[in-house]
Amino acid sequence: MNLFGNVTEMGHEQVLFCNGKDPDIKAIIAIHDTSLGPAMGATRMLPYVNEEAALKDALRLSRGMTYKAACANIPVGGGKAVIIGNPKHKTDELLYAYGRFVNSLNGRFITGQDVNMTPEDVRKISRETNYVVGVEEKSGGPAPVTGWGVFLGLKAAVEFRLKTSDLTGLKVAVQGLGNVGTNLCRHLHENGAKLFVTDINPERTEEIKRLFGATIVEPDEIYGLDVDVFSPCALGGILNSETIPQIKASVIAGAANNQLGEEKPDGMKLVEKSILYAPDYVINAGGLINVYNEMIGYNEEKAFKQVRNIYNTLLEIFDRADKQQITTDDASKQLAEERIANAKNLKKVLATTASANGKNGKS
Numbered sequence: 532m533n534l535f536g537n538v539t540e541m542g543h544e545q546v547l548f549c550n551g552k553d554p555d556i557k558a559i560i561a562i563h564d565t566s567l568g569p570a571m572g573a574t575r576m577l578p579y580v581n582e583e584a585a586l587k588d589a590l591r592l593s594r595g596m597t598y599k600a601a602c603a604n605i606p607v608g609g610g611k612a613v614i615i616g617n618p619k620h621k622t623d624e625l626l627y628a629y630g631r632f633v634n635s636l637n638g639r640f641i642t643g644q645d646v647n648m649t650p651e652d653v654r655k656i657s658r659e660t661n662y663v664v665g666v667e668e669k670s671g672g673p674a675p676v677t678g679w680g681v682f683l684g685l686k687a688a689v690e691f692r693l694k695t696s697d698l699t700g701l702k703v704a705v706q707g708l709g710n711v712g713t714n715l716c717r718h719l720h721e722n723g724a725k726l727f728v729t730d731i732n733p734e735r736t737e738e739i740k741r742l743f744g745a746t747i748v749e750p751d752e753i754y755g756l757d758v759d760v761f762s763p764c765a766l767g768g769i770l771n772s773e774t775i776p777q778i779k780a781s782v783i784a785g786a787a788n789n790q791l792g793e794e795k796p797d798g799m800k801l802v803e804k805s806i807l808y809a810p811d812y813v814i815n816a817g818g819l820i821n822v823y824n825e826m827i828g829y830n831e832e833k834a835f836k837q838v839r840n841i842y843n844t845l846l847e848i849f850d851r852a853d854k855q856q857i858t859t860d861d862a863s864k865q866l867a868e869e870r871i872a873n874a875k876n877l878k879k880v881l882a883t884t885a886s887a888n889g890k891n892g893k894s
């Protein structure tokens with residue numbers, strides 16, 4: 532593995548390999564960019580097939596967090612952490628040890644709850660460090676806010692591609708009916724959409740059928756359905772050379788992080804099929820917006836205004852992509868990079884002014 536090659540290519544500032552014997556812990560904390568503020572990103576625990584897969588996940592997810600924050604206009608940087616291992620083997624000691632690693636970064640990295648981690652786990656991590664968010668869940672946890680943001684982003688994509696703001700009768704296929712998927716289904720149902728759903732857990736599909744009259748399909752049938760929108764709300768990497776040829780929907784808008792298997796080629800395949808893709812890190816920013824607002828003192832009105840902005844930001848990204856004939860993923864990276872460059876320039880100007888004032892004796 533070309534370790535520094537990968538890190539340099541994606542532009543990471545720092546990658547911390549956390550290793551301990553007692554308790555046995557292996558984790559990777561990736562800090563991508565702190566130009567806008569401390570790196571924020573939740574921690575996940577997964578039994579990765581190998582260490583390379585864990586590193587790739589941490590690198591891609593943390594870079595996605597940088598773009599997520601910049602596109603959402605949240606003044607934080609991008610980071611993410613992965614604990615390598617089977618969540619069934621999670622112990623309090625492991626979480627405390629992990630908390631000490633987070634603390635050793637002195638606030639350069641602030642974390643919360645991601646896949647296979649619970650609010651209770653985050654509370655345990657917080658015994659060892661203050662650099663955690665979502666412990667007290669002052670706002671009811673991030674998933675309802677993420678689900679609402681995804682709903683607004685889906686509406687923007689439907690309006691842009693299908694030229695309608697009326698969701699009545701719109702056919703939407705939802706993959707993954709967990710915390711976010713369930714909330715999304717509720718909004719879609721309340722707005723008259725027709726739901727087709729799948730999950731590997733039959734209890735979840737049965738509940739969504741009961742609550743919202745959804746049609747249940749098998750996990751491998753979800754891609755090829757004759758629907759208007761496909762909404763991935765389970766796993767990453769599901770838009771790839773095997774699944775894209777099956778997709779009949781003209782819009783893809785869902786919560787899962789890292790949906791594109793290979794960013795460039797798979798993004799281009801969607802363009803070739805005239806499928807409008809809402810970039811994951813733009814549409815699913817509701818969770819970050821929520822935890823950021825908890826951190827600075829929760830103000831519901833402000834947080835909701837920031838979430839509502841996901842709709843406008845996506846319209847701007849779709850328009851940019853269309854005008855420049857680039858993928859929506861490239862258009863959103865462009866927007867994020869412009870905002871980060873502006874922030875860096877502003878910092879430089881402020882530093883130069885402060886130093887000039889210092890020399891002139893001004894305070």
Ligand SMILES: NC(=O)C1=CN([C@@H]2O[C@H](COP(=O)(O)OP(=O)(O)OC[C@H]3O[C@@H](n4cnc5c(N)ncnc54)[C@H](O)[C@@H]3O)[C@@H](O)[C@H]2O)C=CC1
Nearest residue numbers: 673674677707708709710711730731765786787788815818
């Ligand atoms: N919770 C949040 O606020 C945020 C979540 N996300 C992302 O959104 C996605 C969903 O998050 P949550 O709802 O919180 O997770 P969750 O763990 O509550 O739900 C995921 C659901 O997907 C199902 N699933 C797993 N593999 C599947 C497969 N092959 N086919 C169909 N269903 C499958 C699981 O059984 C589960 O019901 C994740 O990728 C997460 O990283 C992104 C931003 C914020």
Ligand SMILES: O=C(O)CCC(=O)C(=O)O
Nearest residue numbers: 572573642643644818819
């Ligand atoms: O919970 C956090 O720390 C930030 C949100 C996050 O990690 C995500 O949006 O994937």
